[in-house]
Amino acid sequence: MMSETGEVPPIPEPRLPLTDAERLFIERWALMAASWGVPRSMAEVHALLFVTGEALTADDLMTELGISRGNASMTIRTLEEWGIVHREQRANERREYFRAEQDTLALFSTVIRIRKGREVDPLLSLVTECRARVEAGGARSAQFTRKLDDIQLFVTTVDALASRHLEPGGDGMRSLLGAFSLLDTPGGER
Amino acid sequence: MMSETGEVPPIPEPRLPLTDAERLFIERWALMAASWGVPRSMAEVHALLFVTGEALTADDLMTELGISRGNASMTIRTLEEWGIVHREQRANERREYFRAEQDTLALFSTVIRIRKGREVDPLLSLVTECRARVEAGGARSAQFTRKLDDIQLFVTTVDALASRHLEPGGDGMRSLLGAFSLLDTPGGER
DNA sequence: CCTAGATTTCAATGATGTCTGAAACTGGCG
DNA sequence: CGCCAGTTTCAGACATCATTGAAATCTAGG
Numbered sequence: 224m225m226s227e228t229g230e231v232p233p234i235p236e237p238r239l240p241l242t243d244a245e246r247l248f249i250e251r252w253a254l255m256a257a258s259w260g261v262p263r264s265m266a267e268v269h270a271l272l273f274v275t276g277e278a279l280t281a282d283d284l285m286t287e288l289g290i291s292r293g294n295a296s297m298t299i300r301t302l303e304e305w306g307i308v309h310r311e312q313r314a315n316e317r318r319e320y321f322r323a324e325q326d327t328l329a330l331f332s333t334v335i336r337i338r339k340g341r342e343v344d345p346l347l348s349l350v351t352e353c354r355a356r357v358e359a360g361g362a363r364s365a366q367f368t369r370k371l372d373d374i375q376l377f378v379t380t381v382d383a384l385a386s387r388h389l390e391p392g393g394d395g396m397r398s399l400l401g402a403f404s405l406l407d408t409p410g411g412e413r
Numbered sequence: 414m415m416s417e418t419g420e421v422p423p424i425p426e427p428r429l430p431l432t433d434a435e436r437l438f439i440e441r442w443a444l445m446a447a448s449w450g451v452p453r454s455m456a457e458v459h460a461l462l463f464v465t466g467e468a469l470t471a472d473d474l475m476t477e478l479g480i481s482r483g484n485a486s487m488t489i490r491t492l493e494e495w496g497i498v499h500r501e502q503r504a505n506e507r508r509e510y511f512r513a514e515q516d517t518l519a520l521f522s523t524v525i526r527i528r529k530g531r532e533v534d535p536l537l538s539l540v541t542e543c544r545a546r547v548e549a550g551g552a553r554s555a556q557f558t559r560k561l562d563d564i565q566l567f568v569t570t571v572d573a574l575a576s577r578h579l580e581p582g583g584d585g586m587r588s589l590l591g592a593f594s595l596l597d598t599p600g601g602e603r
Numbered sequence: 604c605c606t607a608g609a610t611t612t613c614a615a616t617g618a619t620g621t622c623t624g625a626a627a628c629t630g631g632c633g
Numbered sequence: 634c635g636c637c638a639g640t641t642t643c644a645g646a647c648a649t650c651a652t653t654g655a656a657a658t659c660t661a662g663g
Contacts, residue, residue, distance in 0.1 A: 244546035358434075
């Protein structure tokens with residue numbers, strides 16, 4: 224595929240000389256991913272794509288990060304499902320290239336949306352099911368109901384916020400951060 | 414307080430007949446804890462203490478949840494460090510009782526504060542260290558710097574919010590939820 | 604100072620989830 | 634039609650982390 228012309232093919236892929244800063248970023252990003260419940264190698268793949276902004280092949284990922292082909296494949300699929308990595312096809316090229324979402328705030332927005340779905344939304348069905356089973360008679364039922372009310376208050380507020388500012392396409396994240404700064408300036412308490 | 418008179422001491426501990434709703438709550442809470450990075454048995458212990466609101470002994474926890482003494486001990490220590498469970502000493506009683514924070518929103522506040530420390534704050538040192546290493550010359554250095562700027566914007570905003578509304582003692586959580594509802598009503602975009 | 608009830612610690616075990624590597628699959632090209 | 638570059642799948646190896654249980658430690662009372 225690169226022997227097409229037969230002349231001066233000395234530099235096959237000048238895409239990937241990483242700087243020190245970039246390497247550090249990848250390492251730390253992967254380390255943090257642990258406390259996020261994200262597999263290390265998945266975080267590495269994403270960090271590499273994110274930080275370079277380049278379109279890379281599966282082999283680039285494998286050699287640069289020292290992971291297996293199978294791992295790279297499955298990881299990329301997941302990243303794609305999350306919507307933070309996209310496939311690209313090059314003319315006259317069989318193999319696929321992968322590129323990461325470059326808008327940092329959109330990335331955070333996506334991550335938060337996914338985690339809200341995993342970690343906050345289930346609380347709502349918890350509340351619903353528990354409500355269906357509290358018998359008014361129980362000694363602790365009043366306290367319990369109050370707790371359920373508070374949980375629901377929390378979840379619905381987060382929900383409203385998310386559906387307003389965290390929708391897939393938009394740049395709602397930036398407006399959300401803006402709104403927060405406004406909240407901060409008045410200096411209401413203490 | 415009920416064996417005071419010395420007569421009819423037939424029921425040693427009437428603290429713990431759990432209702433169906435309470436049992437369900439504990440089960441689900443523990444299940445969700447998995448996606449939170451919290452050990453299952455730790456979530457169970459906390460859920461039991463939280464949902465009943467009673468002061469329970471280590472043995473209560475062990476028999477009700479079917480966990481070992483060692484596990485109960487270490488788990489309680491951690492919950493104590495997080496500030497959502499407290500020890501109590503009863504007069505004329507050697508063994509300790511444990512009781513959970515009962516204010517639901519204060520609980521969420523604590524959880525969010527802890528997770529921010531684990532998951533958001535490290536981003537700041539990542540940014541700082543990376544900045545120290547970007548050489549202005551690199552081909553991608555401009556893009557990289559922009560990303561670092563955005564990450565820092567995100568972290569500092571979250572930080573400001575947290576230090577204003579999520580401080581240990583206060584009921585800042587309620588005011589935060591209130592502020593969010595305000596944000597929602599105007600209906601700025603789309 | 605000793606004893607007994609209660610708690611903490613920690614090495615060994617068990618469970619859970621990630622990663623690898625080889626085999627199966629896909630689709631384009633000679 | 635069959636080969637080849639590339640991609641996906643999956644069973645088993647491996648690593649990580651929670652949990653146990655017994656031994657060490659602690660503390661109040663005798």
